Every structure is written in C-alpha cells, then in structure tokens.
Amino acid sequence: MKMLSFGSIALFALMFVPAMAADLPVKAPVVKAPPVAVYNWTGFYIGGHAGYAWGDADSHIDFNDPVFAESPIPPAVPADYAKHVNGFIGGGQIGWNYQTGNLVAGVEADFSYSDINGDLSLRNTLVGFGGATFTYAESQRLRWFGTARGRIGVTPASNWLIYATGGFAYGKVNAETHLTFIDIFGVTSAQYHGAASTTRTGWTIGGGAEAAVAGNWTAKLEYLYYDLGSVEVLGVRTPVLPTLFTVNDQDVRGHIVRFGLNYRFGGPLVAKY
Numbered sequence: 217m218k219m220l221s222f223g224s225i226a227l228f229a230l231m232f233v234p235a236m237a238a239d240l241p242v243k244a245p246v247v248k249a250p251p252v253a254v255y256n257w258t259g260f261y262i263g264g265h266a267g268y269a270w271g272d273a274d275s276h277i278d279f280n281d282p283v284f285a286e287s288p289i290p291p292a293v294p295a296d297y298a299k300h301v302n303g304f305i306g307g308g309q310i311g312w313n314y315q316t317g318n319l320v321a322g323v324e325a326d327f328s329y330s331d332i333n334g335d336l337s338l339r340n341t342l343v344g345f346g347g348a349t350f351t352y353a354e355s356q357r358l359r360w361f362g363t364a365r366g367r368i369g370v371t372p373a374s375n376w377l378i379y380a381t382g383g384f385a386y387g388k389v390n391a392e393t394h395l396t397f398i399d400i401f402g403v404t405s406a407q408y409h410g411a412a413s414t415t416r417t418g419w420t421i422g423g424g425a426e427a428a429v430a431g432n433w434t435a436k437l438e439y440l441y442y443d444l445g446s447v448e449v450l451g452v453r454t455p456v457l458p459t460l461f462t463v464n465d466q467d468v469r470g471h472i473v474r475f476g477l478n479y480r481f482g483g484p485l486v487a488k489y
Contacts, residue, residue: 255375257371258313259482261434261478262478263308263310263434263477264307264309265309265474265476267438268303268304268474269301269304269358270302270470271469272298273300273301273467273470276297278294278463279463297336297354299336299356302333303331304330305361305472306474307361309324310325311324319369321369322366323366325363327360327361329360330359335353336352337352337353339352342397348397348398350397350398351395352396353394354391354393356389356391356447356466358387359389360388361385361387363383363385363442365381365384366381366383367380368381378423379424381440382422385418385442386415387416387444388416389412389415389416389444389447390412392411406453406455406460408454408461408462409452410451411449412447412449416447418445418469419443420443422438422441423438423439426478433478435476436476437473437474438475439472439473440471440474441469442469448464449463449464449466
C-alpha cells in the first residue's frame with residue numbers, strides 16, 4: 217500500500233510540476249548596454265592649413281622740407297593714405313590639448329607662407345602751384361607669418377570643439393614708397409624712393425570650431441585678427457640731398473580666415489557605459 221502511494225505521488229509530480237513551471241514568469245536575461253564612443257581631445261597634434269587674408273593698411277607720409285613743414289600743400293605731403301591688402305596664406309601647425317570634462321585648453325604654434333599684398337598709386341595737382349603735380353605710390357607685402365597662441369574651448373558634443381585663441385604674432389614685411397614732384401612744365405623736379413624689409417612682431421586674437429572627422433583626424437575653421445604694428449620706409453631724394461627725405465609709416469594688420477586639418481597622436485576614442 218505504501219509503495220502504491222509513493223508511486224502515485226511520483227506520477228503526479230511528473231505530470232503536473234513541469235506544467236506549473238511553464239506557467240511561472242521567466243526573468244529576462246541581463247544585457248549590458250554597449251559602450252558609447254566619446255572623443256578625447258587630449259594629446260599632441262600636427263596639421264596644415266590654407267586660407268585668405270584681407271585688411272586696410274593705413275599709412276602716413278611726412279616730408280622734412282621746411283617749406284612743407286611750415287605750409288603743408290595738400291594733398292601731397294604730409295598726408296594720410298589707405299590701401300587694401302589681401303591674398304593667400306597657407307602653412308602648418310603643431311599643438312597640444314588637455315581635456316578635463318567639457319573644457320579643453322592647449323597651445324598652438326603655426327608658420328605660414330603669405331602673399332598678402334596691396335598697392336596704392338595716384339597722381340594729383342599741387343594746390344597753389346599753377347598746375348604742378350605729384351605722383352605717389354606705395355606697396356606692402358607680408359611674405360611669411362607665424363603665431364604662438366593659447367587656446368581654450370568647450371565641447372558641446374564630444375566630437376566638437378568651440379574655442380577662443382590669442383597670443384604672439386610675427387611676420388616678414390616688404391614695403392616701398394615712391395614720391396615724384398613734376399613742375400608746371402612737366403619736368404621732374406625731385407623724386408623720393410625708399411624700400412624696407414623687416415620682421416615685425418605683434419599680437420593676434422580669434423576663435424574657431426574644430427570637429428573629429430575620421431579616427432585621429434580633425435578639421436577646423438578658424439578666424440584670426442593680427443596686428444604687427446607698422447613699418448617705416450625712408451625715402452631718399454634723387455638728385456641726392458642728404459638733408460631732404462620722406463618718412464612713410466605703413467600699418468601691418470588684417471584678418472585671416474583659414475581651413476585646417478590636424479592629426480592627433482593617441483587613441484581618439486574612450487568608451488563610457
């Protein structure tokens with residue numbers, strides 16, 4: 217009888233327990249979310265850039281002749297002039313960034329070939345000299361340009377950097393000036409010619425946006441305003457009179473917009489869960 221009861225219980229368990237287990241809720245397996253790729257801006261980088269520059273190079277020319285000094289004869293000398301400069305700029309850069317949270321700080325140095333140039337040429341009648349005229353011409357070219365700047369910015373998205381930048385600027389400037397006086401008979405009475413080639417220093421400020429585009433590569437669009445002070449050109453008289461000369465001061469300043477590509481050393485991405 218006991219054996220029968222035990223068998224009945226076992227049979228019941230085999231028939232009904234699996235069915236009851238099938239009706240129990242099954243806990244879903246725990247699936248770990250995949251890591252989110254976040255760009256890390258920390259590290260050294262090198263790259264290249266190309267762009268366009270423009271500006272107004274205001275100038276002033278003075279003359280040490282006592283007659284002109286006591287009774288200036290506009291529009292000859294002394295006088296203020298303005299000319300437009302523009303041209304291509306392109307070169308390379310090297311820098312370093314450090315990122316903490318959404319803040320990125322760093323330093324960057326660049327050096328560029330430049331063809332930023334401008335000319336001024338005019339001919340006017342001398343007021344009060346019965347038809348005597350003068351011709352005046354000046355030119356300026358920024359042959360190369362470099363900066364050493366700090367950068368600080370934020371990352372609105374991990375692969376985007378919006379930054380401000382500023383610091384030291386320098387460049388090689390060539391400048392010329394030519395002044396010719398022509399009497400009422402059309403004969404050249406005096407000429408003053410001068411040229412200068414000098415390296416000027418100053419400052420720059422601007423900003424830009426940079427984005428990760430592929431792996432360790434980033435692309436940027438940047439604006440800079442630069443000011444290298446002025447360059448002085450001494451005009452020597454022909455025929456030579458050592459006591460007579462002109463002094464021409466030309467401003468060296470302008471705006472630059474340039475596109476750049478950078479390659480950053482180190483892994484571009486960090487994983488965050």
